[in-house]
Amino acid sequence: MSTVQIPLATRSPPTESEVRILSTVLRAGECTQPEIVRSTGLSQQTVSRLVNDLLGRGALALGNKRSSGRRGQPTIEITIAPQFAYSLGIALMTDALSVALMDFAGNVVGHEYLAMPVMSRKAVFARLREIRERFFAATPLARDRLLGAGIGILGPCLDGKARFNPPRALDEFAMVPIDELFADELGMPCWVESDGNAAAVGESFLGAGRVYANFVYIYVAAGLGGGIIINNRLLRGSHGNSGEIGRMLPWRNFQIPTLETLVQCLRKEGIETGGVSPMLAAFDPEWPGVDEWITQSRDQFSLIASAIAALVDPEAIVFGGRLPRALADKLLPALELFDDARREMPRPLPRIIASQTTYDACAIGAAMLPLEQTFYATMV
Template sequence: MGYVLRQHGATQPEIVKASGLSQQTVSRLVNDLVLRGALRLGDRRSNGRRGQPRMEIEVAPDHAYSLGVALMTDAMSVLLMDFSGNVVAYDYLEMPVMNRKAVFERLGDVTSRFLATHAISKDSVAGVGIGISGYCLDGKSRYNPPRALDDWAMVQIDSLFSQALGMPAWVENDGNAAAIGESFLGAGRVFQNFVYVFIAAGIGGGVITNHKLSRGVNGNGGEIGLVLPRNMFQEPNLETLLQSVRRHGVEVGGISAMLSEFNVDWPGVDEWIERARDPLSLIASSIAALLDPEAIVLGGRLPNALAQKIIPAIELYDDARRSEPRPLPKIMISETQVDACAIGAAMMPLEQQFFSTML
């Protein structure tokens, strides 16, 4: 079903070609999923040839739902997603403290409001996904996040959320979560292999290979910020951007406030881009050399207007040997909307329970 989701619908011959399965197998699987309500038959689509138009198969949006939660150093975002990847409801909550008590109190209120407003049964919610900044410690659900998230350090985060909400839970690093969302709902609709660069208070990322997240042995694949030699570069993140615009007289309270009012023409933005150019070029060139992906996607909490301005400044190092240079990845802006981490987090329960098959 992942293929059908990524393509916004597909015909059976298209599924056969993409999956490598036989026509009989695809037909049986599709019919079974239609009977279960996971897929539905759409309009007939002509292939431009003689003969009967082919029936398009679509993901049924109301088959299931999922929750996505992004835990940030200064805020929490909560997102309700339907089975076809549409955002049903979204809330961004600035939080003076990010301890468990505060998070679960507000999360419970928001979840109840979402379900009541949209007349959705809790039984139809497949689970909750959580994205959090920090390194994974056990390859599963224990993380070492920034100081502002001390209450979430070195504990089984999925178990805490599962107990609080009464549903299955999955947790990933914020960069990995965003990469999962991009794989299903953004660049992954065109590219099977890409690296997501997640820029927020820090910088991280996620590696997608053949539409699957490459987590690494300890769950820390994609920690691309560690490519930068310590103290050699200013880290290209939103904290250093905040410091730069403040130095130039822009009065903003924090990262969330800066993003809500962001203007790419603010004084200090061009200075930040100038300082970010070399470290981002090193990161992008290392990605290209080690992984040879089709694309490098800039996202996270990075404003689109800023991404558009910095991409032309990024250099992919190449020796330019002979007249035909080596193929290099495309550098592009994330195509997911609303909230990259929360969208990816919401995709996690759906991927785990429904979208991990070839179909």
């Protein structure tokens, strides 16, 4: 059995006020102390003291000078210190493994995507160890500053914690505590979320969450899932299954719109891609069959988005997951939010937008899990 190593960076855990400051700076990218005071509600004296403490510990760094446009000394921007800590994000898919190395500022400094014909424990852990060593060779500081690993996996959570019921291709990861399984194999602290929840966390810190504090994330992949962010926090639900978007449509009455159904539409038009991963690698929005998939899917997506707007009333609905941006650009204008448009003042409706993150959404979100669990805050 592997020994789980606790990184130096986590041996002095931040206070609640420090977490608020760090989260504010991460989402803003850079900000001044007065901006931190306004955003956190903390006093100027408290912010000054805690910022200086975090600068001394190496979690924050001084950035550029910013002129206020008035007389006096310019203010100095505060930024996250990228090299303070690192985290690993692992996305377990039915046919692929995606792994990201992220620094403390949310930058992806290493990423590998591997098509996996067999997603067995032996194959996955062997590849993970190889990938981790390649990341360490390219970023030596990460070896001693790795906070841990986050894992995103398909399927519903069974115990509100770490047991999931994924598709058959992930049988060897079903019904077991995923966090303990990976911690034992990798020798580091591990956290796990559904792919949709993980991606929503990543989007909250590094994408649309920098503009919208309340949004619902729709995770489009081989299946259909999602996550809900309320006041910058992930809403997990009683059993960890909030945001299971695909279950809003009874499969007996609707064709669930997924990338698998897109592959089927392409196949009918003579475009043989060999599955979701190869299709995404070569995706062309002008392929015959793409427009047919949009026609088949827009009513279902419109129904889902309209139900979300009515129930949650978010500022935005974000389409992401493994959905190619070129496909999102064609799909989203075709969607409709159902509204009675009563009188001349209809109710406010959320914006429908594409994900603002890059790389693999689940891997990025999974990499955020160790960071938010130890230094930032999204969970409720």
